[in-house]
Amino acid sequence: MKVRRTPWWQYVIGAVLGLLAGMGLALYGEQSGLSLIGTPWVVAGLLAVLGLVVLVLALQVHKYANTDPKKRPHSFINPTVAVNTLVLAKALGLAGAALAGWYVGQILMSVSHIEAPFYHDAIIQCAVTAVVCVADMIIGIIGEWLCQLPPNEGPENPKLAEAKRRQEVAKAYREQ
Numbered sequence: 560m561k562v563r564r565t566p567w568w569q570y571v572i573g574a575v576l577g578l579l580a581g582m583g584l585a586l587y588g589e590q591s592g593l594s595l596i597g598t599p600w601v602v603a604g605l606l607a608v609l610g611l612v613v614l615v616l617a618l619q620v621h622k623y624a625n626t627d628p629k630k631r632p633h634s635f636i637n638p639t640v641a642v643n644t645l646v647l648a649k650a651l652g653l654a655g656a657a658l659a660g661w662y663v664g665q666i667l668m669s670v671s672h673i674e675a676p677f678y679h680d681a682i683i684q685c686a687v688t689a690v691v692c693v694a695d696m697i698i699g700i701i702g703e704w705l706c707q708l709p710p711n712e713g714p715e716n717p718k719l720a721e722a723k724r725r726q727e728v729a730k731a732y733r734e735q
Contacts, residue, residue, distance in 0.1 A: 564703060565649055570696065573653050574660035581664025589668070596665045597681030603688040606658070610695040613651050616644040617702035624708050645706040652699025659692035 588594040623636040662685040669685075672678040 562645065565652060565700075569653060570656040570700075573656035577657035577660025577662075578664040578667075579660075581661040581666075582668050583664075584661075585665045585668030594677070594681075596669055596678075597684045598662065598688045600684065600687075603684075603691045606655075606688065606691045606695055610651065610655075610691070610698040613644070613647050613702050614698050616640075617648055617705040620644050621705035624706075641706065645703065648699050648702030648706060650699070652696050652703060655692045655694075655696030655699055659689050659696060662686070662689035662692065 585596050588596055620636060620641045624641075665685045666682050666689070669678045669682055673682060
């Protein structure tokens with residue numbers, strides 16, 4: 560099984576869809592009188608903790624995967640944990656993009672009412688949480704990169720492929 564990196568455009572689509580949904584929620588709140596904008600402070604805190612946990616797990620996987628097998632400590636990383644860390648990093652990156660768009664959409668629709676205390680507080684809450692979500696997206700992208708395995712010593716290894724090419728060139732040169 561080969562896992563591919565998440566393409567950049569998926570983050571953009573997530574952010575745009577989140578932006579449209581956040582704007583729609585704020586617009587619905589204005590029209591219906593039922594305001595659902597803003598976010599509790601605990602959400603920003605939990606998202607920050609989640610980002611740090613994924614980053615720590617990804618760093619552990621990276622350290623284990625890129626250490627020479629002879630020099631590795633006696634610790635072992637379960638392959639299931641490594642794959643779960645990769646999945647968490649991918650999910651964190653995409654969710655961070657979508658949620659950042661969600662909160663920015665709420666901010667854009669509410670900024671015209673910033674003089675009202677409720678909207679002022681909601682905009683500040685959304686701004687802080689949007690920054691945390693962007694940081695989570697970046698951590699997800701970096702975590703996904705950290706979970707990459709180094710190329711093995713098989714035929715697809717760039718060093719071995721280059722050595723094979725040189726041997727073929729040298730062989731062809733000698734035959735002339």
